Amino acid sequence: MTVQTRMVISLKEHPLLLTRIAALAGMMTVFGTVWPVLFHGGSAVGELLVRTHEVEAAGDADFEAMMEADLYGETGEVSEPVTERDPASIAEHVSLLRDLDRGVAILCLLLAVGLPFLCRKWPKVAWLYLLPAVWLLMNAHAGAMNGGKAFAELAVPAQATRWGMFVVLALLLSRNAQTDCIANWVLRIACALTFAIHGWEAFQLSPPFQDLLYATFGHVEIGLSESACHGLLRAIGMMDLLLAVGVTAIHFRPLLLWMGCWGLITAASRPIAMGFDAWPEFAMRLPNSAAPLLVVLLGMPAAFSLSPSKITTQQEPAT
Numbered sequence: 001m002t003v004q005t006r007m008v009i010s011l012k013e014h015p016l017l018l019t020r021i022a023a024l025a026g027m028m029t030v031f032g033t034v035w036p037v038l039f040h041g042g043s044a045v046g047e048l049l050v051r052t053h054e055v056e057a058a059g060d061a062d063f064e065a066m067m068e069a070d071l072y073g074e075t076g077e078v079s080e081p082v083t084e085r086d087p088a089s090i091a092e093h094v095s096l097l098r099d100l101d102r103g104v105a106i107l108c109l110l111l112a113v114g115l116p117f118l119c120r121k122w123p124k125v126a127w128l129y130l131l132p133a134v135w136l137l138m139n140a141h142a143g144a145m146n147g148g149k150a151f152a153e154l155a156v157p158a159q160a161t162r163w164g165m166f167v168v169l170a171l172l173l174s175r176n177a178q179t180d181c182i183a184n185w186v187l188r189i190a191c192a193l194t195f196a197i198h199g200w201e202a203f204q205l206s207p208p209f210q211d212l213l214y215a216t217f218g219h220v221e222i223g224l225s226e227s228a229c230h231g232l233l234r235a236i237g238m239m240d241l242l243l244a245v246g247v248t249a250i251h252f253r254p255l256l257l258w259m260g261c262w263g264l265i266t267a268a269s270r271p272i273a274m275g276f277d278a279w280p281e282f283a284m285r286l287p288n289s290a291a292p293l294l295v296v297l298l299g300m301p302a303a304f305s306l307s308p309s310k311i312t313t314q315q316e317p318a319t
Contacts, residue, residue: 018297019172023116025290026165030112030132032283033139033162037105044142045135046101050094051146057090108132112166119173126173133166150208151201158197161287164190168294184300191259191291192244198266199240202233209233215273247292251302256292263288 037043042050112132119126140163143155151158164186171183202209210229217224224232243262246255267285271278 018294019116019169021290021297022165022169022172022294023112025286026129026132026169027112027116028283028286029136029162029165030109032280032286033136034105034109035280035283037102042098042101043105044139044146046098048142048146049097049101053093053097054090057093104135108135115169123173123175126170129166129170129173133163133170136163136166150206151197151204154197154201157193158201160190160193161291162284165287165291168291180298181300184295184298187291187295187298188248188302190287191247191295194288194291195240195247195259196244199237199244201237202240203237205230205233212269212273216269219272247295247302249303251295251300253296256296259292260289260296263290263292 033043037046041047108131111128115125115128136159137156140155140159144153146152168183168186168190171179171186210233213229213232214224239262243255243259246252247259263285267282267288270281270285274281
């Protein structure tokens with residue numbers, strides 16, 4: 001049996017498994033993202049909107065512009081003094097923004113939970129998966145704009161497997177030659193982006209990653225010196241960077257399976273290090289493990305395959 005025939009059989013045997021794994025990973029991602037929106041401060045988009053409104057209401061933006069003009073010797077029209085707004089009006093507007101934030105989060109959660117059932121009867125509604133994808137992408141972008149932590153500006157590519165998982169779901173449920181090929185490359189590129197960014201952060205000795213290593217090793221009563229922590233992080237960073245290159249360059253099952261295992265290990269390290277209350281951090285990172293597994297199940301070639309794939313064009317032999 002040829003390699004291409006084995007890949008055809010694999011794809012024909014696992015269509016439901018593919019979508020179920022992707023749907024479960026997407027559902028857990030949204031659930032982990034929605035949890036802090038409902039019970040804590042809100043999403044990154046909500047925090048950005050609230051902060052922007054509060055800055056505008058206080059007139060801080062005009063004050064900052066005036067100070068910059070004075071600092072650089074720029075001339076221009078002097079803006080009129082900003083009239084301080086009613087605190088009750090500001091609080092009401094902030095409350096409205098937070099309610100809107102929660103409403104959008106709940107809608108995305110309902111879509112992630114309900115669409116797997118609706119798609120059985122109406123396959124075309126699968127394109128509604130793009131709404132959670134856009135929401136997660138906007139949250140990643142807002143997180144980059146909010147800043148406040150190391151490498152925050154890289155949030156969009158770092159979270160590519162999260163928002164990319166819903167794009168893949170919409171494509172997989174279409175089940176045709178073109179969308180399967182696109183889904184394969186969306187998964188590979190999303191994996192490459194996420195692992196490359198995390199690898200770069202580790203190689204640059206990201207403070208949160210250092211804290212995570214110290215806490216994880218502390219739970220098993222292993223004292224980790226600073227030099228050992230730095231050496232381990234740099235080794236992990238190099239491994240992640242090589243995995244990122246490998247997933248786009250070759251279709252090598254052991255590499256992809258290790259990526260899936262490593263993604264699960266790093267996701268599970270959050271609740272291990274920070275306690276069960278950090279389970280949303282684990283849930284949000286499940287696509288880091290699920291995406292490489294989906295690439296394995298799709299069985300389609302990478303950039304440097306020895307021969308072109310005919311997975312989606314071969315016909316099943318007559319019986």
